[in-house]
Amino acid sequence: MLILCNWKLNGKKNILKKFFVELNNLCIKFKIKSNISISPPIIYLSKLYEILKDIKSKIILTSQNVDVHIQGAFTGETSVYMLKEFNVKYVIVGHSERRIHHFESDEIVSSKFDIVKKNGLIPILCIGEHFQESFDKSKIFIKNQIDSIFIKIGKKAFRNSIIAYEPVWAIGSGISADPNYVNDIHFLIKSYICKKDNFFKNNNIVVQYGGSISKNNVYNFISKKYIDGILIGGASLEIKTLFPIIKIIEKFSK
Ligand code: 13P
Numbered sequence: 443m444l445i446l447c448n449w450k451l452n453g454k455k456n457i458l459k460k461f462f463v464e465l466n467n468l469c470i471k472f473k474i475k476s477n478i479s480i481s482p483p484i485i486y487l488s489k490l491y492e493i494l495k496d497i498k499s500k501i502i503l504t505s506q507n508v509d510v511h512i513q514g515a516f517t518g519e520t521s522v523y524m525l526k527e528f529n530v531k532y533v534i535v536g537h538s539e540r541r542i543h544h545f546e547s548d549e550i551v552s553s554k555f556d557i558v559k560k561n562g563l564i565p566i567l568c569i570g571e572h573f574q575e576s577f578d579k580s581k582i583f584i585k586n587q588i589d590s591i592f593i594k595i596g597k598k599a600f601r602n603s604i605i606a607y608e609p610v611w612a613i614g615s616g617i618s619a620d621p622n623y624v625n626d627i628h629f630l631i632k633s634y635i636c637k638k639d640n641f642f643k644n645n646n647i648v649v650q651y652g653g654s655i656s657k658n659n660v661y662n663f664i665s666k667k668y669i670d671g672i673l674i675g676g677a678s679l680e681i682k683t684l685f686p687i688i689k690i691i692e693k694f695s696k
Contacts, residue, residue, distance in 0.1 A: 445478045445673065450675060451481050462497070476692055477502060482503075487525070488677055491528040516641045538570060551567070570584070605648070615653075619651075629667075632668060651663050655674045655687065657677075664694060
């Protein structure tokens with residue numbers, strides 16, 4: 443199972459080595475087989491690349507963002523080429539925090555998704571509604587977010603990509619979504635994409651859940667048929683909150 447950790451705008455240069463060495467040692471000690479990926483602020487990727495190389499760790503690096511351009515006069519941005527130099531495997535695109543605070547439209551998100559794929563990295567497309575009212579309303583909202591990717595890239599868009607379903611109201615609120623509801627939404631996402639692209643057999647596109655995951659609720663999610671893995675925010679910032687989650691996932695992995 444894939445365990446994605448999004449540090450958002452958190453972390454400090456002088457905690458990186460201790461955190462990664464400790465996490466790596468625990469993974470070895472407990473023979474963890476799940477794939478663990480950490481997404482630190484971009485400025486820390488180069489240091490983490492060196493640390494992971496030194497300790498020969500299997501922990502994977504994810505980027506929280508990427509620019510829609512490869513290079514040029516785009517002050518403050520990071521190119522997918524640069525991410526590749528530091529062995530980054532996944533790139534988060536369309537996180538609700540970027541859609542809300544940085545005004546990223548579906549058009550920008552699909553351009554980022556496209557550039558990540560074209561350059562051989564794996565996009566993690568975050569989707570999710572910001573209201574809590576109804577399944578039917580959410581269904582339309584989510585299908586529209588998926589359609590914007592299909593419109594830009596075509597029907598093969600989701601091959602070699604990951605989707606993270608994160609209902610916006612569940613992010614950082616301490617109130618996770620109902621696992622049965624999430625399972626139904628994941629089924630909807632999978633069947634919608636499979637219907638458009640028959641490359642996917644048996645709904646085998648990876649869909650992760652994110653939103654207030656903790657050691658107390660993670661089993662309720664990963665035990666569901668259509669929830670393939672998780673995307674952890676706040677609880678991934680400290681080993682003492684992250685590693686218990688990893689252990690639960692490891693014990694009950696499908
Ligand atoms: P929290 O786990 O803090 O709710 O964050 C989820 C998230 O947004 C991960 O991308």
